[in-house]
Amino acid sequence: MPLLKRLLAWFQPDTTRPLTQAWLAALWMGLLANWPLWKQLQTLPGINLGFTLAFAGMVIAATGAVLSLLAWPRLIKGVIVLLLLAAGALAYFIGAYGIVFDPTMVVNMIQTDVRETRDLLSWRLGVSLLLLGALPAWWLLRRPAAPAQSLPRRLGGNLVSFTLGIVAMVVLALSVFATLSSTMRNHKTIRYMVTPLNAVYSVSAVGVRSLSGPKGPPVVIGADAQLLPRAEGAKPPLLLLVVGETARSMNFSLNGYARPTNPELAKLPATSLFSLRDVTSCGTATAASLPCMFAPQGREAFDADKPQENLLDVLQRAGLAVLWLDNQSGCKGLCDRVPNSFTAKLPEGATPLPAGLCDGEECFDEALLHELDKRIAALDPARLQRGLVLVMHQMGSHGPAYFKRSPPDLKHFQPECRSNELQKCPREQVVNGYDNTIATTDRLLARSVQWLQTQQARFDTGMLYVSDHGESLGENGLYLHGMPYAIAPREQTHVPMILWVPEGGALAASLKPGCLQGLINQPASHDNLFHTVMGWVGARADVYQPARDLLAACRR
Structure with missing residues (x-):
């Protein structure tokens, strides 16, 4: 017993x-x-x-x-x-x-x-x-x-x-x-x-x-930042930097995708629009990519545990006006020391957002263009005379609820997955919903170009678009993003980058004919962003590396 x-x-x-x-x-x-x-x-x-x-x-x-x-x-x-x-x-x-x-x-x-x-x-x-x-x-x-x-x-x-x-x-x-x-x-x-x-x-x-980790304020970088002298009578630069969200390069028709996901951008002259097809991201999630892509070191040397200033701080120190507009969850600390605002926070005296652009909880990315002139007018006039870098942070193709990221008139690919449980939808419907978000980004970029064209009497305009990371859409059973970089699939690290350099502008005139076309199939990465932006707007500092400036080799 x-x-x-x-x-x-x-x-x-x-x-x-x-x-x-x-x-x-x-x-x-x-x-x-x-x-x-x-x-x-x-x-x-x-x-x-x-x-x-x-x-x-x-x-x-x-x-x-x-x-x-x-x-x-x-x-x-x-x-x-x-x-x-x-x-x-x-x-x-x-x-x-x-x-x-x-x-x-x-x-x-x-x-x-x-x-x-x-x-x-x-x-x-x-x-x-x-x-x-x-x-x-x-x-x-x-x-x-x-x-x-x-x-x-x-x-x-x-x-x-x-x-x-x-x-x-x-x-x-x-x-x-x-x-x-x-x-x-x-x-x-x-x-x-x-x-x-x-x-x-x-x-x-x-x-x-x-x-x-270190405590206290971020480490200063580019303490010697300054602007190169402009020719007499030359217009100050206006660079629109659009930071995309969760867009993968392989779903852009500009990059050879079979579906017409970029119908509006495709209408622009090929001599002014350049879509780079082999661009690699810093990370596979916004929290990792954003700080890295705005840093001068590049992915291999960047240390997220050592807070430092970023591209926006250097541009502002050089004397330029800088403005960050956000339609997502924030700038991850990048815009803390420069003027910044959210789409829903309208400037004083602005007209209300058009009906259908916001639902009370979030806005479509086109809200980033609303009342831009008034937002810019509120900036320091002295800085505006030297130039402006305007950053737009998209909601883009953020999943898993892709169907929420495109307006009714841009749902060209049907039927789309109407659920946030992607694994329960046929993969074709998941891709349809995602491709509709790419078409929505396409319209935002095309209308951004239209707005930039209205500013050409005052500024030498240009646009650079790049996504923070890509997305898995069911390949090998994976969805969304955020895989450890060393084992991440290419779908999560291969991102689009688009340059709009209008003919007749000062930047286009300073570049060798046909050189930008040669960049389309050349490897590039987020490592190039910091230095390309500085070179584009004529800012220089000790952290600027011409070898990483995509435009440096094209200058006359």
Whole structure:
């Protein structure tokens, strides 16, 4: 009978004990919340049931080991509840969109606004949170408090549990080492799919970086910035820099895409419009790309953990007027020290936005053009006499609710996916909705050119458009963006860049005939943006690198 009682006790563990709760949570999350991981493993070559079981045991052992260190009566329940809810959410997003959860994704989450969050909500997310997170959390919170135990005994038990978990993980890893090393080397996304350890690691990494990073104002760059002298009677430059959102180069008909996604831009003279077809982004998400593309160092040398001034600061220090207009979630700190505004915040005395341009929650990108003259008139007149760099930050093709990003008269490609759960729509409908957003950007750029043409009596005008990153539309089961750069597919890093340099302008006259046409198929990247803009408007500083200025080789 005593032996029977012991066996029954083994199968009916004391759920009041913190260590028992830790290992039950590890078992639940390791097996159930990782269903996207187990599904992904089965699609990989050379993976059998034995490896999958061993890998599952490794995940459970590692999770249990981590939780063992936190298995204290007043701590463990709160930690597990948070991890359960996080695991429920991550299981949905990883399974639905094929995303991975790394430190960059944590930064994206921190900087996401209410509109972007709302687009990601669905009833399936609610079901995942309920079944994988809320219900086990409710069960856990109903467990009575653990009996009192001395500190040394509690600490010793936790350390023994941690050690056993690590030993079990190592033994299982060694049992399938050949397959494990090959899988981790050839399929790096797997390591970012292990829930909730991916969340623990990524949140911790971002926290450590924020605490250990330099404090105080951003480092000054381009302290010697100045403008090159202009010829007598020459007009000051006006460069419109349009920062696109989630646009991928391969869906622009200007770049060879079969569908007519750029009908308006295609009407402009080929001698003034140049679409570069081989441009690479700094990152795969806005939070990573924006600061990098406005920095002089380039992607390889840029360090996001060392705050510094950016292109806008240098242009303003050189004496130019700078204005940032935003139709998205903000400028990620880039515009903090220059005049800036949102589309919905109209200048004093401006006429209301036309009906249909905004729905009370967000505006179509064409709102960026509304009352531009009044916005510019509010800038420093002395600076305007030297020139103006106007930045427009689009909502663009931000997903997953692509259908919200195009007005009714630009929904040329039908039927389009009308859901934010892209995986539930036929891929053709997802692409239709996305292509409609590219056509919407096309009209914005064409009308921007029309506005610039109205300014030519006063300024030497030009436009540069470039997207911050691309987008996956179901290729290899991936949706949206934000993959770690080293393993990101080309769909997320191959972005459009378009230059409009009007014939008869001072810039066009300063360039070798036909030279810009030669740039179309040449490799370029976000690394070129800082230096090309400085060269375009005639600004110089010690951080300016002519080798990265796309126009430098074309100057007479």
